[in-house]
Amino acid sequence: MTKILIIEDEIAIRNVLKNILQDENKNFIIHEASNGEQGINTLSKSEYDLVICDIKMPKMDGLEVLSKSKEQNIETPFIMISGHGDLETAVECIKIGAYDYISKPPDLNRLLTTIRNALNNQNLKVENKRLKKKVDSKHRIVGDSVQIRELEKIIQKISKTNARVLITGENGTGKELVAHAIHQHSNRSKIPMLEVNCAAIPSELIESELFGHEKGSFTSAHKQKKGKFELADQGTLFLDEIGDMSLSAQAKVLRALQENKITRVGGEKEIQVDVRIIAATNKDLKTEIAKNNFREDLLHRLSVIPIKVPSLRERKSDIPILIKYFIQTICKQNGIKEKTIDSDAIDLLSKHPFPGNIRELRNIIERLIILSDEKITASEVKLYS
Numbered sequence: 001m002t003k004i005l006i007i008e009d010e011i012a013i014r015n016v017l018k019n020i021l022q023d024e025n026k027n028f029i030i031h032e033a034s035n036g037e038q039g040i041n042t043l044s045k046s047e048y049d050l051v052i053c054d055i056k057m058p059k060m061d062g063l064e065v066l067s068k069s070k071e072q073n074i075e076t077p078f079i080m081i082s083g084h085g086d087l088e089t090a091v092e093c094i095k096i097g098a099y100d101y102i103s104k105p106p107d108l109n110r111l112l113t114t115i116r117n118a119l120n121n122q123n124l125k126v127e128n129k130r131l132k133k134k135v136d137s138k139h140r141i142v143g144d145s146v147q148i149r150e151l152e153k154i155i156q157k158i159s160k161t162n163a164r165v166l167i168t169g170e171n172g173t174g175k176e177l178v179a180h181a182i183h184q185h186s187n188r189s190k191i192p193m194l195e196v197n198c199a200a201i202p203s204e205l206i207e208s209e210l211f212g213h214e215k216g217s218f219t220s221a222h223k224q225k226k227g228k229f230e231l232a233d234q235g236t237l238f239l240d241e242i243g244d245m246s247l248s249a250q251a252k253v254l255r256a257l258q259e260n261k262i263t264r265v266g267g268e269k270e271i272q273v274d275v276r277i278i279a280a281t282n283k284d285l286k287t288e289i290a291k292n293n294f295r296e297d298l299l300h301r302l303s304v305i306p307i308k309v310p311s312l313r314e315r316k317s318d319i320p321i322l323i324k325y326f327i328q329t330i331c332k333q334n335g336i337k338e339k340t341i342d343s344d345a346i347d348l349l350s351k352h353p354f355p356g357n358i359r360e361l362r363n364i365i366e367r368l369i370i371l372s373d374e375k376i377t378a379s380e381v382k383l384y385s
Helices: 011-023 036-045 062-073 087-096 109-138 145-159 174-182 203-211 248-260 285-290 296-300 310-334 342-349 357-371 380-385
Strands: 001-006 029-033 051-054 078-083 100-103 167-168 195-196 234-239 261-263 271-272 277-283 305-307
Touching: 001 011, 001 036, 011 029, 011 109, 029 036, 036 051, 036 062, 051 062, 051 109, 062 078, 062 087, 062 195, 062 296, 078 109, 087 100, 100 109, 145 174, 145 310, 167 174, 174 277, 174 285, 203 248, 203 261, 234 310, 248 285, 248 296, 285 296, 305 357, 310 342, 310 357, 357 380
Parallel strands: 001 029, 001 051, 051 078, 078 100, 167 277, 167 305, 195 234, 234 277
Antiparallel strands: 261 271
């Protein structure tokens, strides 16, 4: 249900606005406040989808109500109305944070259009927050070991910088989670981090994926395409499995990092880019350099801040925490009642070597949730892990 608060000192105007809103949608829940003080108190106690607020009111005017709502981090959109309006007042309202300003008597079509747009905009904001929260939860680093606390300290220290980061570690340790954590705490977090899995893209296509291409530059290039470097401008680009990138693409990445410029495949124009690079690999790049599979100069460019993600064997004290976290999230995702697990089963899992690290642990827990009864036992761990 959509909740709307009308803050207006004249009862006749409140009634008119209320009738307009109820004619627009019978499901609107309309609350009223007869002055600014009552309005801000009401907003402090309950959440609303929209506020329609008069400007000229005794005790506390609408501009003060709007200012106080922003001070209290109330994100409800405000539509300001006034019979004494001028351009200066309208500009002041928008500067403080109002969604729109309408003069009295309001034009009905404009008022309804503004209300619809404000509510649609608010719904989008709410949905974006929900999705961001879901993404943040998906990329959460779980654990309380010394190794994880040290990792989190490093992430906090480097996130606000533009320094390039090279994340190393075994398969399944959570290198992608570290990359997301760095980005989420950075000054570039308003732009979604773009990702390229260098191992998943054929060598003949990786350059097009990274730098884009011009129409006709190769057989299937039917139209111009922007690459990930260009699309990630002002943001962060995560190059996963960088150790599997072709030498030809490595040379172009090196040039992009040196000059902050890229050229599309088949093109001649240089395009300026401002991209923070976070790379990850499970390979020993120094060994790859010795085999002539990786450029040493690129390694030096990428590893301004090297981070090694510990294996699960190095942080076994986190296994019980991770088990409970995975049980909770997997049961919730599948819409089933949260299952419990015996302490003997936790002890048994804690002794497992986990060559696949966190990814392997999660898969085992998901399997146990699906195949076990209400409680996961040690015998089921032996049977299914």
